[in-house]
Amino acid sequence: KGLMDGIRAKGALVGGFVKFMMGFWAFMKAILGFDFSKKFFGFITGKVSLNNVRVLISGGGPLAPIVVKQYNRLGMSFIEGYGMTETSPISTLNPMEAYKLGSVGRVLPGIEMKIKDADEDGNGLVCVKGTIVMKGYYKNEEATREIIDDDGFLNTGDIGHLDDDNYLFLTGRQKNLIVTSGGKNVFPEEIENEFQLYEDVEEVMIAGYAMQDGSEGIMAVVQPPDALIKQFADDKESCVARIQKTIDEVNRTLATYKKISKLVVTYDPFPMSSTKKIKRPVALKMLKEKGLI
Template structure:
């Protein structure tokens, strides 16, 4: 399905064509120049250092980026050379991300939590010529492979340091206008490796900026008065596009966060006047649990009353698309926990429980849920607040052609897409690049779903994770895992198949669980197992007979996760389980 529009996301660029914009879509250097031209002295990037708030305007950002780009170029870096960026979220990280294409180079953002040996291996594979990173990371990389480290054309720290030069301290003359064009590679993003095999996704300037413009075109309620919050890791395309680049596009301020602690996060939201908050399901689950815990402190009667009012507000929102009681909840709950300015919540990087969305609607907060993948820059669909459908990942963005291929009898098939945001392929990997696209040029997402009559898409799960039961029924593990999202005593859960009878190829359903350690301090293994069995039994009551969990494995150690808190399923499936069955 491809949606038609009377206007195009790029229409407003027409007045700049031939001056600030050379192609159909801006390059990253053009994007920052467009924003500087429109918003100049308005705050662009900000961060809290203790009680002090550091703010950079759009004019200051462009000036710094041009100096940094000139310095990189003066090191001898040439068009197409790769520069690795690796560090915690900060304005300096964002400046480096824009400075790299300013030097006609390609950014290679890396996970700041990655092991140094793995990082060096991927950097060598990507043929990285320079590194911009936090001081501790630079020290670890040097210790890991001093010969490789010494061969780099440039090494810069993102934080103050006497050992390494800060890129932001560069005082070279402004760079000449970059010669990059929209089809040039802007970034190579290594997928988080949920299968255990990282691939370098090549994204062009067009891929990235088209996704930014199409997304903003869909969410018309965003504008220059907003303050966004970059809490999730910026090396991940979700936060980089949906927070940093969209803020630059609309002239909004981007406040950089420091960690996932709920108390620190709420303090940042309140002090920074954040209006748009983007998170992942784990964050929203923790946030909701924290809010409701404060409500419970008011006593049973008050809690019951608030719950009743939330259900009324959610019902009205479902019927009318509006939350008439939002003012009430702001005065008694959300305003007191730091959410008084927040008007929009955005969720991605995984499905969110409909119950969580229902409760946030009950609190008077608007929600956008989306779907995407790194190979699509990453946003593909959005579930807009004005026409929100519970449990759906929304409809495709304008000018993305989305189809459901190879449908089964229930109209469930693989989600495949075409569009300007679809990647060029995988870096130095022709075989996987060929396999990524079908014969008609559609990108295979590997995700299964269906589309309703209104064009809304519903996600079922990953094709490779399907469990086929003895009766030939398909079980989607992700659907069952989602039912545990609000179980605070379950820290992690993975649903997978197991063979009860080795002579029969079909599978039954197993739950691999890592209990929340704080919930069971001082408890015996038997107590933990009984509680996990009770929770699973409760979930089983809401499952079809062929979906029911038949075996429980309880882990003593957490399963390995990506930085967006997805379990690395392939590694768990391939590893022996250290737990009790």
């Protein structure tokens, strides 16, 4: 998002030209099978020292497809992996030569992976077994039994599905799941990914909230960027209205049961983990104490 913000800051003419050329070179790559965009966009990627980078490696969380597409159109490719400390270190890999957009990769040799309690869309709890799985938590048998079953499968806490080629697609964390009034499962991370390239959103957290009929609705808690906060320092209503336009735009891309029905704007930074993920329970507690939710 920061890279594209820099392009937009040059004005509508420059932004429009770059966007057009990104689409043009993507089309030429599909036709000719050769990528000219890396050389062409060197004047942009060089500004952030990416012009000589051959491949980008991503981990720590699923990479939003919209971000991958953006970098691909600038001539850069990704390798993505999935794992956790307890599975030392990865159990899937999405390689450049067989990259699947939206997936965290194909299950590696010697590793068993199963989807437990899958729903109608095939999404369920991701469980892993193999020599990569830890023996257990040090001097904590109870915690070990909670995460590793009798068959040796480790409960990752992630929800996802496997395709016919054994590629894993993650949809969210089990503990963050929102269940709507119609019984539909909504994964906050899926909706949050839709905001990746919007300049009016610095951070966003999707969460459930209790509606008057007792069902659970979808709420977006947005932290605006500093530039927007300064722009509307004396007019917070206009700031909220500006962000609501972004919410409306994202809602047009979402299924009916995933649409955001409540917006909360916070002008304070979210509490973040060392891996730059929002600490959801801490953030929700903070927002409740401030009377925002």
